[in-house]
Amino acid sequence: MDTTVLTAPQDLAAHRSKALVVGLVGLAACGLGFVLNRDQFFRSWLIAYLLFLGIALGSMALVMIQHLTGGTWGVFRRVLEASSRTLPLLALLFLPVVLGMSTLYPWTHDDLVRADEVLRHRQPYQNTGFFLARALVYFASWIALAWTLTRWSRRQDEGDMSGNMLLQRVSGAGLVIYALTITLAGVDWVMSINPHWYSTLFGFLMIGGQGLSALAFTIVIATLLVKDEPMSGLLKPHHFHDLGKLMFAFVMLWAYFNFSQFLLTYAANLLEEIPYFIARINHGWQYLALFLIVFHFAVPWLLLLSRDRKRNPARLVWVAAWILFMRYTDLFMLVTPEFASTGQNLHMLAGEHESLFFVHWLDLAAPLGIGGVWLWMFFTQLAQRPLLAFGDPYLRESMETAGGGH
Amino acid sequence: MATASNVTHSHPSPERMSADLLRPLLQTSWRFYLLVALLGSIVAAGAVAWVTQMFFGFGISGIRWPIYWGFYVTNFVFWIGISHAGTLISAILRLVNAGWRRPVTRCAEVITAFALMIGAMFPIIHLGRPWLAFWLFPYSSERLIWPNFRSPLVWDFFAINTYLTGSMLFLLLPMIPDFAVVRDKTTGLRHRIYRTLALGWRGTPKQWHRLESAMSIMAVAIIPVAVSVHTIVSFDFSMAPVPMWQSTIFGPYFVAGAIFSGIAGLIIAMAVLRKVLRLQEYLLPLHFENLGKLLLVMALLWGYFVFNERLVTYYGNEPSEMTVFWQTQRDNYAPLYWTMVICNFVLPLIILGIRKFRTITGCVIASIGVVIGMWLERYLIIVPSLGHKYLPYSFGSYRPQPAEITITVATFAAMCLLYVLFAKVVPIISIWEMKAGDHPSPSLIPPATEHHKLGELHL
Numbered sequence: 069m070d071t072t073v074l075t076a077p078q079d080l081a082a083h084r085s086k087a088l089v090v091g092l093v094g095l096a097a098c099g100l101g102f103v104l105n106r107d108q109f110f111r112s113w114l115i116a117y118l119l120f121l122g123i124a125l126g127s128m129a130l131v132m133i134q135h136l137t138g139g140t141w142g143v144f145r146r147v148l149e150a151s152s153r154t155l156p157l158l159a160l161l162f163l164p165v166v167l168g169m170s171t172l173y174p175w176t177h178d179d180l181v182r183a184d185e186v187l188r189h190r191q192p193y194q195n196t197g198f199f200l201a202r203a204l205v206y207f208a209s210w211i212a213l214a215w216t217l218t219r220w221s222r223r224q225d226e227g228d229m230s231g232n233m234l235l236q237r238v239s240g241a242g243l244v245i246y247a248l249t250i251t252l253a254g255v256d257w258v259m260s261i262n263p264h265w266y267s268t269l270f271g272f273l274m275i276g277g278q279g280l281s282a283l284a285f286t287i288v289i290a291t292l293l294v295k296d297e298p299m300s301g302l303l304k305p306h307h308f309h310d311l312g313k314l315m316f317a318f319v320m321l322w323a324y325f326n327f328s329q330f331l332l333t334y335a336a337n338l339l340e341e342i343p344y345f346i347a348r349i350n351h352g353w354q355y356l357a358l359f360l361i362v363f364h365f366a367v368p369w370l371l372l373l374s375r376d377r378k379r380n381p382a383r384l385v386w387v388a389a390w391i392l393f394m395r396y397t398d399l400f401m402l403v404t405p406e407f408a409s410t411g412q413n414l415h416m417l418a419g420e421h422e423s424l425f426f427v428h429w430l431d432l433a434a435p436l437g438i439g440g441v442w443l444w445m446f447f448t449q450l451a452q453r454p455l456l457a458f459g460d461p462y463l464r465e466s467m468e469t470a471g472g473g474h
Numbered sequence: 475m476a477t478a479s480n481v482t483h484s485h486p487s488p489e490r491m492s493a494d495l496l497r498p499l500l501q502t503s504w505r506f507y508l509l510v511a512l513l514g515s516i517v518a519a520g521a522v523a524w525v526t527q528m529f530f531g532f533g534i535s536g537i538r539w540p541i542y543w544g545f546y547v548t549n550f551v552f553w554i555g556i557s558h559a560g561t562l563i564s565a566i567l568r569l570v571n572a573g574w575r576r577p578v579t580r581c582a583e584v585i586t587a588f589a590l591m592i593g594a595m596f597p598i599i600h601l602g603r604p605w606l607a608f609w610l611f612p613y614s615s616e617r618l619i620w621p622n623f624r625s626p627l628v629w630d631f632f633a634i635n636t637y638l639t640g641s642m643l644f645l646l647l648p649m650i651p652d653f654a655v656v657r658d659k660t661t662g663l664r665h666r667i668y669r670t671l672a673l674g675w676r677g678t679p680k681q682w683h684r685l686e687s688a689m690s691i692m693a694v695a696i697i698p699v700a701v702s703v704h705t706i707v708s709f710d711f712s713m714a715p716v717p718m719w720q721s722t723i724f725g726p727y728f729v730a731g732a733i734f735s736g737i738a739g740l741i742i743a744m745a746v747l748r749k750v751l752r753l754q755e756y757l758l759p760l761h762f763e764n765l766g767k768l769l770l771v772m773a774l775l776w777g778y779f780v781f782n783e784r785l786v787t788y789y790g791n792e793p794s795e796m797t798v799f800w801q802t803q804r805d806n807y808a809p810l811y812w813t814m815v816i817c818n819f820v821l822p823l824i825i826l827g828i829r830k831f832r833t834i835t836g837c838v839i840a841s842i843g844v845v846i847g848m849w850l851e852r853y854l855i856i857v858p859s860l861g862h863k864y865l866p867y868s869f870g871s872y873r874p875q876p877a878e879i880t881i882t883v884a885t886f887a888a889m890c891l892l893y894v895l896f897a898k899v900v901p902i903i904s905i906w907e908m909k910a911g912d913h914p915s916p917s918l919i920p921p922a923t924e925h926h927k928l929g930e931l932h933l
Contacts, residue, residue, distance in 0.1 A: 139570075189791045247778050255789065266790035268723035268783050320698075328705065328725040332712045336720040340792055 074454035077296035084447035091440020097433035107411030108428045110168030116434035118399045120442045121158050126282025127151035128214050129246050132239035141310040145457045147289050150450040152214040157445045159207040174263045174415045187263055206249045213242045224459030250274050261406045263415050265344040269329045276325055280318040281395045287311050287388035291381040299455055305379035312378030323365040347405040352425025356401055364394040486755055488909055495901045498751050513891035520884020523877045532602040536875040540868045541860040545878040546600040551852040553593030554707050559736030560586030561641050561700045565693040576907045577756045582740050583645040588892040590638050592885050626709040633706040640699050644692045650675050651906040704732040717794040718859045727779040734772035738844035741765050745838045756903050766826045766837040773822035794864045801858045810850055817847025
């Protein structure tokens with residue numbers, strides 16, 4: 069196969085510079101927010117950060133699953149790989165979270181820890197030093213994985229097939245590492261915002277959400293690519309059908325996990341757990357909860373039932389883009405009700421406090437800032453490699469199979 | 475799948491295939507009667523134990539305050555778990571159109587049907603007055619006392635019955651063409667029975683088409699049903715505010731555990747069938763290797779769930795949960811707990827993780843470990859938590875009595891007995907699906923060629 073035709077279309081460069089402009093404007097706004105209202109800035113930053121981290125990590129996990137299982141959706145591997153190669157940038161973008169630790173996480177305050185039995189018990193694990201050390205380990209392992217996977221994938225392009233078996237082994241081990249690190253990272257970065265709440269399902273919520281974000285993002289990018297040569301001739305409806313089916317499955321998983329968590333917590337009504345949901349079904353948050361149920365689950369589910377829609381990128385892309393927005397809303401719901409409308413963590417305020425529904429302008433600026441810069445990095449990475457992993461021995465099969473009959 | 479062609483092409487000729495796969499139906503040796511008598515007597519012993527328990531009352535069992543759930547509920551969860559072998563494995567393999575599934579699917583689907591029936595017996599065995607089991611049913615009750623729709627036990631009733639209906643259909647549908655084959659090979663009473671079962675199957679293109687549509691609908695529909703069943707079984711625990719039960723991860727945890735034990739059960743069943751019915755040419759090492767890999771994946775997933783559950787419980791540090799936590803981790807139940815970890819995680823990881831050991835024997839050893847480990851897992855979820863509820867006045871321990879042990883053993887015998895009898899009356903490997911595997915068509919069922927139209931004569 070002539071590989072020179074597989075380079076990214078010129079359009080990407082335009083998207084790339086647009087993304088950078090949006091990103092810089094967003095970041096400038098975030099800088100302003102940092103000066104004006106530091107509490108809000110850190111909260112908004114964390115939420116937006118989680119969305120793009122989710123796309124990158126979810127993509128990496130999907131690459132590994134693809135190496136292990138094969139399947140026609142392997143044609144999207146380069147998009148997924150490019151997402152996973154943005155992890156070094158995401159490590160950099162994590163720095164504001166580190167700066168904001170004392171605003172975001174109650175356990176960073178010694179007086180609060182001393183006054184609270186549970187926090188005292190957790191102190192050997194949950195302290196600033198170990199938190200940072202763990203974050204370092206997470207990023208190191210993620211970047212190492214992404215780097216190894218894409219390096220060997222490049223070797224395949226060069227015709228070196230010796231790494232194929234190794235790719236599978238690394239993927240197997242990598243999925244285990246991913247599952248463990250993201251569970252721990254979820255506890256560290258999100259769950260510990262509320263010092264007493266805990267849910268064993270939380271790791272799965274993170275994993276499921278990241279998988280869904282990555283699939284939705286890949287569909288959006290693939291729809292962009294399919295407009296031009298070379299992908300317009302290569303991507304067929306059944307490839308989109310595969311992604312659509314996977315997205316459909318993940319939409320159901322999201323609902324399943326969230327329903328399980330809600331029902332069990334609600335029914336048990338225990339002191340440690342129920343405040344999490346009380347905060348989210350009162351004071352205006354209940355409307356956001358309903359919005360999530362209807363538009364993160366019910367409507368996408370109904371839309372994705374259609375086989376024709378899944379096979380037609382021009383129609384599927386709207387569902388995917390919508391799901392990306394809903395992923396952001398879901399992460400917003402995960403974090404924000406733990407904060408007062410001033411942006412302070414409720415659990416650090418003296419006395420009893422409740423969060424009333426609020427959205428801050430930084431909740432728009434932060435995703436634009438992080439997203440813009442991240443997209444710029446993503447397009448840079450995407451343009452560096454041929455758009456098709458043509459060295460993949462399974463790719464021929466995935467290009468030829470008519471498939472998608474179910 | 476690239477492997478599909480390699481597998482199917484090594485198959486014997488269609489004539490040999492029919493002869494091989496129908497042999498157990500048409501010939502009966504004395505070993506069959508001996509086996510049935512042996513298994514039957516164990517099942518009978520279990521029945522006697524149950525009647526004794528009904529006659530003398532529940533006091534003869536070890537189930538007493540504060541531990542009201544013992545072996546019976548352990549068995550209930552265990553068997554429902556085993557039942558996930560069939561539907562999920564078979565439905566998923568059908569959906570991804572894995573070529574190697576063909577000789578495996580029916581072995582798996584049968585496990586589902588029988589394990590579910592056995593599992594569904596246990597809530598009734600567990601009743602002191604089993605004749606009141608209908609209180610679970612949604613019968614008309616004007617005072618609305620029974621059934622209690624907020625009880626997960628009632629949800630169980632619906633979930634399990636839906637699943638049983640669905641998996642029976644899933645099992646029976648692809649059996650129709652095979653019944654037709656048997657019908658054509660037999661005479662007399664047997665011919666008449668199979669003629670009824672074959673539902674007038676003639677192998678016309680229309681019939682093949684309808685079968686194909688029905689199977690693809692069932693394969694999609696059965697997956698959410700299977701997931702919901704074990705989620706609802708997990709709700710039996712997690713809806714109750716009992717330490718270490720009220721855990722949000724229980725739904726996926728139980729589903730994963732169920733698939734895990736289901737695959738293990740399937741591997742054991744296939745290995746026995748392969749030996750006893752001389753199916754070496756049909757159930758190939760490759761099938762065990764692939765199922766072994768699935769088992770390995772599930773072992774890793776199981777490890778994740780247990781690690782996650784333990785970690786987050788420790789993180790939450792709720793005092794009563796920590797009591798149970800340490801009971802299993804290092805006190806009374808620690809020997810059982812670590813046996814479970816070795817059986818479910820260490821052993822499968824070593825045997826299945828190393829390619830050299832992933833032979834048929836290796837897979838069977840790992841599977842036996844997993845079956846034991848998963849039974850222990852359910853036991854360890856139930857007993858330590860019930861024995862250490864919030865206040866020390868309600869602490870207690872559990873000692874299974876002969877009645878419970880006998881009934882437990884009897885259910886394993888019952889599973890074997892049902893399986894043996896099934897393999898006697900139905901080809902345990904789907905004949906037409908094996909033959910369809912030789913066709914190049916990637917679709918679920920081959921297009922209706924002349925060969926199939928004449929199914930009655932040639933198949």
